[in-house]
Structure formats: structure tokens, C-alpha cells
Amino acid sequence: MNLEVITTGDEIVSGITLDTNFHWIAGRLTELGFNVGFHTSVGDSKELILNALEIAGKRSSVVIVSGGLGPTPDDLTAEVASLFFGVPLELNKEALYMVEERLRERGRKFLEANKKQAYLPKGATVLKNLWGTAPGFQFENKGVTFFFLPGVPKEFKAMVEEYVIPYLNKRCPNRDVYRVKTIKTFGLRESEIAERLRGIEREGIKIGFSPSFPEVHIRVVARGKEVDSLVSKTVNDIVSRLGDHVFSTEGETLEEVVGKLLFQRGLILSVAESCTGGLLAHRITNVPGSSNYFNRGVVVYSNESKVEILGVPEEMISSFGAVSAEVVKAMADGIRRISNSDLGVAISGIAGPGGGTPEKPVGTVFIGMSHSKGTESKRYLFKGTREEIKVLSSETALDWIRKFILNDV
Amino acid sequence: MNLEVITTGDEIVSGITLDTNFHWIAGRLTELGFNVGFHTSVGDSKELILNALEIAGKRSSVVIVSGGLGPTPDDLTAEVASLFFGVPLELNKEALYMVEERLRERGRKFLEANKKQAYLPKGATVLKNLWGTAPGFQFENKGVTFFFLPGVPKEFKAMVEEYVIPYLNKRCPNRDVYRVKTIKTFGLRESEIAERLRGIEREGIKIGFSPSFPEVHIRVVARGKEVDSLVSKTVNDIVSRLGDHVFSTEGETLEEVVGKLLFQRGLILSVAESCTGGLLAHRITNVPGSSNYFNRGVVVYSNESKVEILGVPEEMISSFGAVSAEVVKAMADGIRRISNSDLGVAISGIAGPGGGTPEKPVGTVFIGMSHSKGTESKRYLFKGTREEIKVLSSETALDWIRKFILNDV
Numbered sequence: 001m002n003l004e005v006i007t008t009g010d011e012i013v014s015g016i017t018l019d020t021n022f023h024w025i026a027g028r029l030t031e032l033g034f035n036v037g038f039h040t041s042v043g044d045s046k047e048l049i050l051n052a053l054e055i056a057g058k059r060s061s062v063v064i065v066s067g068g069l070g071p072t073p074d075d076l077t078a079e080v081a082s083l084f085f086g087v088p089l090e091l092n093k094e095a096l097y098m099v100e101e102r103l104r105e106r107g108r109k110f111l112e113a114n115k116k117q118a119y120l121p122k123g124a125t126v127l128k129n130l131w132g133t134a135p136g137f138q139f140e141n142k143g144v145t146f147f148f149l150p151g152v153p154k155e156f157k158a159m160v161e162e163y164v165i166p167y168l169n170k171r172c173p174n175r176d177v178y179r180v181k182t183i184k185t186f187g188l189r190e191s192e193i194a195e196r197l198r199g200i201e202r203e204g205i206k207i208g209f210s211p212s213f214p215e216v217h218i219r220v221v222a223r224g225k226e227v228d229s230l231v232s233k234t235v236n237d238i239v240s241r242l243g244d245h246v247f248s249t250e251g252e253t254l255e256e257v258v259g260k261l262l263f264q265r266g267l268i269l270s271v272a273e274s275c276t277g278g279l280l281a282h283r284i285t286n287v288p289g290s291s292n293y294f295n296r297g298v299v300v301y302s303n304e305s306k307v308e309i310l311g312v313p314e315e316m317i318s319s320f321g322a323v324s325a326e327v328v329k330a331m332a333d334g335i336r337r338i339s340n341s342d343l344g345v346a347i348s349g350i351a352g353p354g355g356g357t358p359e360k361p362v363g364t365v366f367i368g369m370s371h372s373k374g375t376e377s378k379r380y381l382f383k384g385t386r387e388e389i390k391v392l393s394s395e396t397a398l399d400w401i402r403k404f405i406l407n408d409v
Numbered sequence: 410m411n412l413e414v415i416t417t418g419d420e421i422v423s424g425i426t427l428d429t430n431f432h433w434i435a436g437r438l439t440e441l442g443f444n445v446g447f448h449t450s451v452g453d454s455k456e457l458i459l460n461a462l463e464i465a466g467k468r469s470s471v472v473i474v475s476g477g478l479g480p481t482p483d484d485l486t487a488e489v490a491s492l493f494f495g496v497p498l499e500l501n502k503e504a505l506y507m508v509e510e511r512l513r514e515r516g517r518k519f520l521e522a523n524k525k526q527a528y529l530p531k532g533a534t535v536l537k538n539l540w541g542t543a544p545g546f547q548f549e550n551k552g553v554t555f556f557f558l559p560g561v562p563k564e565f566k567a568m569v570e571e572y573v574i575p576y577l578n579k580r581c582p583n584r585d586v587y588r589v590k591t592i593k594t595f596g597l598r599e600s601e602i603a604e605r606l607r608g609i610e611r612e613g614i615k616i617g618f619s620p621s622f623p624e625v626h627i628r629v630v631a632r633g634k635e636v637d638s639l640v641s642k643t644v645n646d647i648v649s650r651l652g653d654h655v656f657s658t659e660g661e662t663l664e665e666v667v668g669k670l671l672f673q674r675g676l677i678l679s680v681a682e683s684c685t686g687g688l689l690a691h692r693i694t695n696v697p698g699s700s701n702y703f704n705r706g707v708v709v710y711s712n713e714s715k716v717e718i719l720g721v722p723e724e725m726i727s728s729f730g731a732v733s734a735e736v737v738k739a740m741a742d743g744i745r746r747i748s749n750s751d752l753g754v755a756i757s758g759i760a761g762p763g764g765g766t767p768e769k770p771v772g773t774v775f776i777g778m779s780h781s782k783g784t785e786s787k788r789y790l791f792k793g794t795r796e797e798i799k800v801l802s803s804e805t806a807l808d809w810i811r812k813f814i815l816n817d818v
Contacts, residue, residue: 013448014445014630015432015433015436015437016436016617017617017626019428020427021432023427026424030424030709037457038461039449040447040448040449041431042446042448043445049704190480190481191523192519194522198522206418206419206481208483209483210426217427221419224471240546273687276691277690277693277694277699278687278691278693280687282799285687285708285799288684288762290686295713296708296709296710297707299705299706299708301700301706302705302748305704308747309718309747339714354697354698363754369635383515386695
């Protein structure tokens, strides 16, 4: 069965509205084991919608169309469908009754414009819309099944669940199952990962990459009858080739993984940030329950705040600069000491666009870690915009915490 | 000129990734006065990509394809393009040099997988990618111009700006102008805005809404020969109807608006956060130059950190709770005092999912502001997920700072 989706609307092709209907239905059908072949979006133009229907009718067996069923003049879908199927539009009593009923329920007046919504191609099966005023319809044409559904996301979703999915389930009861596992990595480029995974392909398994800045996610996808062991074997193989660059195979974020490790080991963390400006603490506290292992953070943006809150010696800042190994170590020691935490992590760097020097260009970032056995620091040179450097710095700090706990605690 | 966009990738048609490239290019080309006719998205399959190219080649004069140019085996675009154009793939020296150069700049090794990226259809014009390692290319075929660009959003956008837009400008120099102005608001729901704007439509003007959580953005769009005064009249009318719910008509973020106001008035800000966990400081420091007006932030997650860093009395926390008007005012006073700032802003609340009580359910958030004339606090009840409550809290605090400076300073 070849499935295809057409979404209509000027607001989509002019970039005003993000097409969330397609994103949602694609995910929903995929997880149910169906394959979406094509998706087309097209503006509110008779000629272009007709072209999209013609092409879909040739290459697919089920076509789902969203949008253009409302009461306004730019709602053209029913009219174009009747042209395409070669049948007249006629007033559908069932559809008319449904529109009246919906308006009555909401205490609204039936307007002439609403009557338009009840004109459907002759021979269409009405799909009642219980969530809004625009009726949908289904039409069989030359062996192809077309569903026409409203574009309002809430109505579209409800009607896909109510009409489209039951139809597809009935038509393909014994389809293959679909399994997907996502392996999340940080610290290797996509091409380095591809190099390490060379030759890992197996019959029946598809491996895809999706860079999700600053991480690379690897998806292992299988479709078939009994694919679970095949998927888990492949995942294990990938993990063993990529080592500790893999931080999750269960969908968790890096901050969730770090939070779980801290909680399991009973460790308390506090952080001191300069260039990341609170992003590290924000990410840590995005995890529910983080108050169990996160004591406090400070965003010591000004030099005097580094001195006053963390006790970094003023002479150290003037001798080495705020962005230096010495200062970031003093920040890490300071935050650990004042918070009485097990781990103190500090970040100081130049996020740009200003502030770079030849010795310390934009992107220079020091990360410090203070723990019971001592204090360490690392120097990095990140590339990117101000926000990207903030993200990379916070990610690198989180990843260091993860590896530190796994290896040293 | 018929423009068409094809985006490729299993992650798009299986609903894993939201197709932001199309959304962006559609908006960008529209604002430049071009019309996008069709958009097709298709999975990583030779057969389906080929079909999409064939159809686009028949109905459009310029086709922009994104994705599938990476080093991994599921990157199929160059191969399919060579099939479609009926020319062999060959190692393109210019592309190879570009890939080597990019990797050298980043201090990375050239891997066998990277070589694949330099194989392009014979006769293609290389489009140098200065933002990543995947070269793009341009190909003329039967009167149709095809652009093939990488799918990584940053690279895709940069290459559209660098190559596609100059090409289109040259090809259509005398098109209608297109004007769009975005009015950013916070604090009113979409339906409330629609109510206030009733009857504002004018001939030749299109008004669209795009909710951009937690803000609502209103777009005023006009296409024609002399539309500037029409657009600015409409914008002024909207602003006067919505009052100080409008924070920007020039595209700035709320934190940029706040930063500009602080800088203009010579005010120094410091913040103390509990439930937002650093998000407020993160947003403030996303603005380049924020060190001119932002002194420091503290993320006082634990009760003892509120006491130790900010001097909030322990008895106050035990009597009123950490989430209370009393404590948030003491936090605001404390951060203002220790940082010697003009404004001290504090947030304390229950972001959930745990921690709610009947008197203070999840979403209860207190915001405090300390300034030279006194200390105030406000209580809110936000609805949403943990992250949404963090975003709403930080947005509300920023918006309060904005209004405070505009009205009271």
C-alpha cells in the first residue's frame, strides 16, 4: 500500500505556518507500521491542488488531504476534488445536518458561508467532524482511496484517529511491525561515526543519522515479523564500536543521564558559569527531581561577582584573565566549597561575537571540575555563533560529568 | 517562474524531524517576493527521490532540493541526480578540495567516507559550502535549474542566501515587492487578539497569526508596487489596539528589547532564580553585550543556598515556604544588595511535575522585583509542562522588567 499526504494552504507554502499536521501524521502512521511515501504541500490554488491530486492518484493507493474545507473563499478543496473526480458538487444532507448541529451546540448562527461546507463531490462518503464545523469526506476513484480532512490540527488529528487509521488497519491487518531505537552520541562527527560503523549494515535493518546539534543521533530501524533481537544485536554492535561517545540508547537527554548517575551515586552537584550564562543550570534543572542532586548555580558574569561569591582572588583574574585555567579552577573550587557539594563544575569562556584576542579567540572556553581528589581544567576552542558556543560548552561540561562519574567515582 | 522545493530524508517522512528547512525557505522566498508553488518531501529511497525529481522537472522552472549530501550510505541525492540527468557521477576536484579544506580548517582527518561527498553528476557546478563539509551543486537540465543543498539547517540556510537568492534576483529583477512586518506580543491569547483586531482588514493586506510559545506573533503582509505606507499604517493601527502587549515590531527578541532598555537607561540588573533554574539568566546573556548591564545571577535551588547567598531568613522560609511572596521579595532584595545593582529580579515557583499542594498547585510562581523605590511581588498560576512553566516564568519576568522601565523609570 502506497500512502501519500497532501497538505494545502497558502500559509504553509509562504512559510507563515509550520506544517505540524504532516509531522504528526507521519510519526503516527510510522509507529503503527505504515510507510508514508510522499508528502506534498501546495498553496490555495485550484490549478496546483488539481496537479497534486493527479500525481498522487497515479503513484499512491491511499491519499490523505488536509485543509481547504472551511467556509471562506480560499477554501477550494471540495471544488477541486469534484473537478478531479469528474462529478458535480452537490448539497450533502448529512453534511448540512452536521454543520448545523455543530453550530447549534456552540450557540452560533448558521451563515450562508457555512452552507458551502456541505457541498461535496457527488458520491462522496461524509466523515462527520465532531470537533469543528468542517465535514470531511472519503472518495474512491480508480482504485485509489482519498480522504479529505480539515486542516485545523485538533480536528485533523481527531479525524485521522477516527476514520483513517481504522480504515488502514482493516486494509492491512497483517502488516510488518516497526521497531526503532535511537542511539545518542556526543563528541564524534557524523563522518567519524560512519567510518566506525562501516560494514555494520544487516539485511532488514536501516541505519540513519540525524545530527541534533551538538549531538549525533543514530536510528536503527527494522520492519518485519520478528525483528526485536535483530535490532538489539545491531544496537549493541554500534555501542561497542562507539564506546563512551554513546550516552543513551533509551531516548534520555544528556542532562537526564547525568542526573540519573548523580542520583544513583548520591552525589551533589553545584555549578559556576560565566560565558554559558545559566544555560548549564537551566539544562540540569530541566530534569524533574533535579533538586535531589543539584544544590545551586551561580552566573558570575562580572569579575567582582567571581571574587565576591566564589572567592576567586582578584590578583588571579588580573594576572591570568577571567578566561583562564587558573580562574576556572578557582571557580570550581569556590562553588564546591560554598555549597558543600561533591562536585563543583565551572565554565569560563568567550562566547562572542566580541571579546576575542589573538591568544584567546572567540570560542575559547575553559571548563573546571573540583572533586574530593583534586581540581582539573580543560581548554577548548569551539566554533559557532554565540548561542552555539553556549550550547557546546554546556554539553561538554555535562559530558565530562558523565564520564567522570562513570570512570572515576 | 515556478519555484518548487523538495526536502529529502527518512527522518522527515517518518515524523522524527520537523521539516524546518522548508518552513524557513518558504518564508524567506515569500518575503523576497517569490512564490513557492509546491513542496514535496520524500524518504531516503532512490526510487521515490527519482520520482519527485521527474515530477518537479515537468512542472517547475527552478527546483531546490535539500538533504542527502552527507558522507553516510543513506545519503543518496547525488547518485539519484546523476541517474535522473543521465550523466555519470565523477570525482569533482573543486568539491574534493573544498571538503579537504573544510576538514583541515577544523583540524580533522580526511576520511574515506568524506571522499564520497566529492562525487557529483558530471557537468554540475559546485556550490562551495563554507559552513560544513557537504558541497552543494547546481545543474541545468531541459530548461530547468536544479539546486542541491545540504539538509543541515545552518548550512542549508547559508547556501540559500549565498547561491539561490542571488540567482533568483538576477532572473526576476522586476517582480512585485513583498512587505512583511512582524508584530510580537505577549500576554494576550490568539482569540483575544483576533477580537481586538476585528475589522482591521484592508484591501491588499493579509494579516496572519503565528503563535510562537509563549508569544503570539502577528504578520502583516502586502504584495504589490507601492505598499510600504499601507503596511506601516496597518502596523500602527494594530499596535494602538494592542497597547503595551506589543513588545517589538522590528523582529527583536524580548530579551533584546529588555537589554536595549537597560543599556539606554544605564541600569544594572541581577537575578535570583529558583524554579527557572538559570533560564532567565541564560536568556538575558544570549544577547551580545549583555555584560554591559547584567552583573550576575544565582540559581538558588536549595533552601540553604537562598539563606547563604541571598540572606533570606531561615524562619521566613519555614513560615511561608520557599514559594511565597515573602521569600521571593527577600530573594529580589538580596540579589540587588549583594550585587549592588539597580534592579534585582527573583523567581520562585513550582515547575512540576511533582511538588504541588492544594494551596500551591504545580504552576504557582512568584516573581519579585526590587528597585530603588521598594520591592514588589506578583503571583501567577501557569499551565503547562515543566519546561513550559520555566519558559512562561522567565518570559513574564522579562516582560515585567520591560514594562517597569517603560512606565516607572
